[in-house]
Amino acid sequence: MQRGRARQYALCTIAVGYDRVSDGVEGVFDQAVTNGLAAIVAHAWPGRERGRRGVLSASDLLTVIEEHGEAAEPGVVHVLHDPAGPKYESAPWGVLNERIANFTTVRATALRGALRATQAIRHARDTGERPDTALTAEQVRALEELDTHPALGSVMEELRDRQEVAVPAADRAEQERATDYLHLLDDQEIERRAALDYTARYRPFHKDDETTVEDCPVCGNVSLVAEHRDGLLGAVGVGQCVVCSYRRTAEAANDQALTQQIQRAVKHPD
Numbered sequence: 077m078q079r080g081r082a083r084q085y086a087l088c089t090i091a092v093g094y095d096r097v098s099d100g101v102e103g104v105f106d107q108a109v110t111n112g113l114a115a116i117v118a119h120a121w122p123g124r125e126r127g128r129r130g131v132l133s134a135s136d137l138l139t140v141i142e143e144h145g146e147a148a149e150p151g152v153v154h155v156l157h158d159p160a161g162p163k164y165e166s167a168p169w170g171v172l173n174e175r176i177a178n179f180t181t182v183r184a185t186a187l188r189g190a191l192r193a194t195q196a197i198r199h200a201r202d203t204g205e206r207p208d209t210a211l212t213a214e215q216v217r218a219l220e221e222l223d224t225h226p227a228l229g230s231v232m233e234e235l236r237d238r239q240e241v242a243v244p245a246a247d248r249a250e251q252e253r254a255t256d257y258l259h260l261l262d263d264q265e266i267e268r269r270a271a272l273d274y275t276a277r278y279r280p281f282h283k284d285d286e287t288t289v290e291d292c293p294v295c296g297n298v299s300l301v302a303e304h305r306d307g308l309l310g311a312v313g314v315g316q317c318v319v320c321s322y323r324r325t326a327e328a329a330n331d332q333a334l335t336q337q338i339q340r341a342v343k344h345p346d
Contacts, residue, residue: 078115078227085112086230089223093216094235102194105211105219106134109187112222113137116180119227120144120155134191138184151185157226180225183218190215239327247328254294254322266295269319274299292317300324306333 088108092101110133117125117132117140124140125131132140145153156163156179164175190211223231258266275289278301290313292300300322302313306329316323 078118081111081115081118082228082230083234084108085115085222085228086234089219089231090234090238092211093220101211105190105194108219109191110134110137112219112225112228113141113182115227116155116182116222116225117141119225135188138182138187141182142184145182146179148181151183153182153184154179155182155225177224181221183214183221186212186215186218190218240331243327243331247324247331250323250325250328251294254317254320258295258320266319269299270295270297272299272318274301274318288313290315292320292322294322295320304329306330308333309337311336 085108088104088111091104092108110131113134114125114131114137117137121140121144124144125137127136141153141155145155148154154163158178161178163178165178193211220231222228261269275298278287278289280287286305287301287303288305289298290300290302291298295317297317297319299319300313300315300317302315302324304314304326306312306314306326308330312324312329312332314324314326314329
């Protein structure tokens with residue numbers, strides 16, 4: 077149940093804060109707030125997230141947090157992660173004077189204001205505002221801030237999962253585009269391009285120039301001019317093929333470098 081709430085919170089928060097949805101944002105925001113607050117209350121005060129009719133509304137969950145949390149400033153409540161521990165802990169990586177908060181900041185006033193605006197729109201009540209301006213940046217930040225609670229912590233994980241799928245998919249689409257472009261060229265033109273010495277043509281002009289020419293995964297020629305490399309191993313070029321126009325992005329290069337690193341670790345576990 078808690079994992080489901082955390083994922084619903086993450087998906088809806090990403091939709092509001094990162095995907096910038098506008099159509100139906102009121103319902104998405106309300107779903108994110110309700111699932112996020114329910115997960116936090118169930119973790120901090122098990123059982124208090126439910127009432128006679130099931131899980132409490134977002135507004136009632138905020139009331140529970142206000143009653144049982146630690147008041148910080150007007151309209152703001154701190155929910156301790158570990159009530160027995162200190163409010164701040166030293167950073168485990170040993171950074172001088174850096175501390176980690178042992179609490180999640182719940183901006184109750186901001187979230188209540190958002191709920192009033194979104195619920196009015198969802199229930200067809202006139203708010204005097206355009207639907208796409210009902211949510212403020214402060215209210216969206218208040219929603220995103222809930223993710224620091226250990227019952228959630230799911231937004232960045234969800235974004236990483238999306239990235240793992242999106243980057244290879246985008247690179248495959250780019251390779252297909254370059255392949256289609258290559259098919260438009262006649263054999264004579266392809267042979268002319270392939271015969272050129274791109275390594276000599278694009279050799280570094282000064283000692284700080286990192287330009288290299290690599291094998292292209294689409295046309296197979298040594299014609300991918302890379303001005304940069306991945307940020308992990310420095311082994312996969314970021315650039316464009318002069319023959320078929322395939323472009324390898326920094327994201328695709330980093331993804332391929334990570335795959336190479338994993339393969340090396342499997343072959344040489346020691």
